[in-house]
Amino acid sequence: MSSTALSVAIPRRYSDSLYGITAAASFSITDILLKVAFASGMNALSLATLRGVVVVIFFIAWLRLSPPMRRHTARERWIALGIGLLFSVTMFGLLEAVALLPVSIAILAYFVYPLLTGLAGAVTGVDRVGWRALLAAASAFLGLGMMLGFHVQDLAPLGLACAFIAALARVATLLLTRACLNQADARLTTWYSMVPSTAVYLIALGLVGTWAIPGSVAGWGAFLGVTATSTLSTLLIYISTARIGPFRTALVMNLEPLLTTMASIALLGETMTLAQGAGASLMIASLVAFQMVRGR
Template sequence: MAPSGTESDTEVEAARYRLTGFGFAVLASLGLGLAIAVARIAFEGGTDGQSIAMVRAWFVVLLVGGWCLASDRSLRVEWWVWLNCLGLGTLLAHMFFGNIGAVKYIPVGVAALLFFIYPPLVSVFTAILDRRWPGFLRFSGFLIAFGGLGVMLGVEFDDLDPLGLFFGLSAGVACAINVIWIGRVMGGRDPLVVMFHMALVAACVLTVVVLAIVGFTAPTTTAGWLGALGVVLLQGCSIPLYYAAIPRIGVETSSILNNLQPVAAIGGAFLLYGEALTSAQAIGGGMVIGGILLMQLSSKLRRMTASAD
């Protein structure tokens, strides 16, 4: 018996919905990666990471808030949710800054890969909180990823600015804590509404830091303005796209596609500046990405086993 037109239409609509999710995730990952590469143009044009992060945070607030209102989402949340958003937003503020701020001091590719240490950290922190052994594949992936970090940084550690290393690594740690916090406390909440409140807190924190402590630094060249605008648009638009992809294709697929982010950053740095990773950095970076993929495979196999049972 042939399927009815209604059933066929439903299947086509579901396929289109999922395909849109793939598109959102790929665009988000490419945008976030390219923004790291473009940030150097902004810095060379006279501005700094704090100033760009502040403007970008307010742009995300307006963009996500507008998206929520246009899709009839209520921005109201319970008081305890907003209290959690205070902590989550503070972490997000450092993620906004550290992820691009590191580029001022260290190569783009190294900065991108340092931030991407957050997936292994999520696995480690989760295992500690749950008091359970992470499993052979997951633990192997963790060792490979952190071994890659050691290879990437160990050979040429003296040539890398400690401040850039701190910004990159601490942003990755902040991201890992943020991801676990959201997963354990914000379950069932609309991710875009949560993102709006986190971004609002991050924007307020960065505004206080910039205006009251370090001062706002505007670009002094046309290239600097274009670079700053590029970072704001690329990262500001990519974050909502990533959150929009999750309900369409799931967290696991979104996370796998997010591995394109450091690849895009490294490729962008090569095209824009002719900057290439050294052999040690390339091997270490490959180990980091390989370790992350192995941990994602472990998660998928565990879920398949649980479903079979």
């Protein structure tokens, strides 16, 4: 490669990373706005349902304007529909965790999913994990234990359970996607998964009957912001994965828990003790190390 080509390639690589960085920042905004929406009177099921309807309509329009290059096979379509059921568990669990816990705690508890995905991938033969990755994973779980252990009595057990269940469903989704849908159009996979998940929410809402809309202008603004930022983040992740690959994209996405933690302290008035802060820092650093050693 010539020096001119190299000088062009290096800045482009960094500029392409901005897609993932923006996606992480956008998801962090989503995390904060969720708390505002819940404070205005929404509940997790109502938010998940209304957001799902909006996103489904968005994907209908997007796929009509820009049809996929290749349609799913029948097998891929059924797998994507099944993933949609897992996605409904992930989304509701994460939303309920944010509603019941401090935002920073909920997101960090949920972010055990990259570790669990790598470990489950090693067990099932989908991935390979060496001793360095196992050491990083152990450090991350130690950091999570430090963050939760000192004040676990002050945290809602249901909220923690929802965060961990959401993480497990996310692990299953990632493993299925990697094993069975690696060559499929990601937008179409998302469409097929959004339809059953939204249907599940609509049925659950009809059975439970606890529809709750925002009770203020700020609440409606937060809901619309959540819908916009979460959809934007999804689009940017697609672009980032195409530009810099899934490994670097996953690495950059570790900015989300870091940014969310800082924003929740600055904007929502949430607090962390020194021990919790040390545990959160250890967990985030170990997440980065885990993905870096796996990427070698």
